[in-house]
Amino acid sequence: DTGVSQDPRHKITKRGQNVTFRCDPISEHNRLYWYRQTLGQGPEFLTYFQNEAQLEKSRLLSDRFSAERPKGSFSTLEIQRTEQGDSAMYLCASSSGGVRGIFNYEQYFGPGTRLTVT
Amino acid sequence: QQQVKQSPQSLIVQKGGISIINCAYENTAFDYFPWYQQFPGKGPALLIAIRPDVSEKKEGRFTISFNKSAKQFSLHIMDSQPGDSATYFCAASIYSGTYKYIFGTGTRLKVLA
Numbered sequence: 001d002t003g004v005s006q007d008p009r010h011k012i013t014k015r016g017q018n019v020t021f022r023c024d025p026i027s028e029h030n031r032l033y034w035y036r037q038t039l040g041q042g043p044e045f046l047t048y049f050q051n052e053a054q055l056e057k058s059r060l061l062s063d064r065f066s067a068e069r070p071k072g073s074f075s076t077l078e079i080q081r082t083e084q085g086d087s088a089m090y091l092c093a094s095s096s097g098g099v100r101g102i103f104n105y106e107q108y109f110g111p112g113t114r115l116t117v118t
Numbered sequence: 119q120q121q122v123k124q125s126p127q128s129l130i131v132q133k134g135g136i137s138i139i140n141c142a143y144e145n146t147a148f149d150y151f152p153w154y155q156q157f158p159g160k161g162p163a164l165l166i167a168i169r170p171d172v173s174e175k176k177e178g179r180f181t182i183s184f185n186k187s188a189k190q191f192s193l194h195i196m197d198s199q200p201g202d203s204a205t206y207f208c209a210a211s212i213y214s215g216t217y218k219y220i221f222g223t224g225t226r227l228k229v230l231a
Contacts, residue, residue: 004161033218042124042207042221043162056216091161095217105150105217109161 003027004110006092012116013082020078021113025094032075033107034067035091036060043091043109049075082117089114120145122210124222131229137195139225141208144189150211152219153182153193155204162207166193198229 003026013019025032030051035043046065047057051072061067064082069075079086093107123142131137141151149170154162168175168182168191175182181194195202205226209219 006161031216035219040224042209042224043219045218045220048216048218050216056214056218105211106152106164106167107219108164109154111159111161114159 004092004094004108006090006110006113008113009111010114010116012118015084015117016081018078018080019082019115020076021090021092021115023075023077023092023094023110025074025092026096026108029094029096029108030072031095032069033093033095034075034077035093035109037089037091037112038087046077079115082115084117087115087117120212120220122208122220122222124208124225126225127223128226129228131198131227133198133200133229133231135198135229137198137202137227137229138192139206139208139227140190140192141210141222142188142190143210145210145212146189148210148212148220150217151182151184151191152209152211153180154207154209154221156207156224157204165206195227198227200229200231203228 005024007022032049034046037043049069064080067077089112091112093109095107152167153165155165156162166177166180179196184191205224208222211217
């Protein structure tokens with residue numbers, strides 16, 4: 001257990017419905033990442049937060065996807081009007097900003113939320 | 119140029135043997151190379167990582183070998199155990215406002231008892 005938690009662990013939804021996932025990072029980590037992993041592939045970067053600011057979004061993140069991190073603590077990822085192609089494992093990771101100017105590259109992943117769109 | 123190519127796709131090793139997984143990259147701007155282990159239904163777990171100014175790093179039974187000139191790095195698992203059976207991902211990190219990871223496609227390792 002890395003200390004990163006995600007909820008729910010599994011979500012089955014019908015095409016066209018909206019879904020929201022939550023990620024709670026390790027408490028002292030100010031950086032939070034979302035990745036998507038499809039079957040048999042490595043995780044792909046979606047978006048990144050430093051504290052509450054969303055600093056980068058991948059082109060994989062269509063307009064139907066939105067992520068927030070209010071108050072720089074937990075984060076939510078919402079998918080509107082889900083499509084079957086959205087079926088994947090959605091992973092959250094967090095990292096600290098480093099200590100005394102030494103950047104900490106290590107990202108710690110949560111268990112993921114597996115989304116199935118029927 | 120942003121890709122990380124990983125091989126083999128799958129690997130079967132006898133208990134006690136050495137498992138070797140290779141990764142290659144093109145972009146010389148990558149500056150951090152972690153390896154992750156993932157069990158079915160779980161998130162990836164950080165195993166070991168290396169910076170390009172080091173040619174080898176060892177932690178227990180796990181060793182990363184790094185060849186900067188060839189733009190290749192590999193994971194060696196010594197004395198492989200059935201509990202090591204999992205999918206392994208290499209990754210490379212590049213700074214573009216943030217250190218996001220670019221992952222390889224994974225290697226499914228099976229260690230036979």
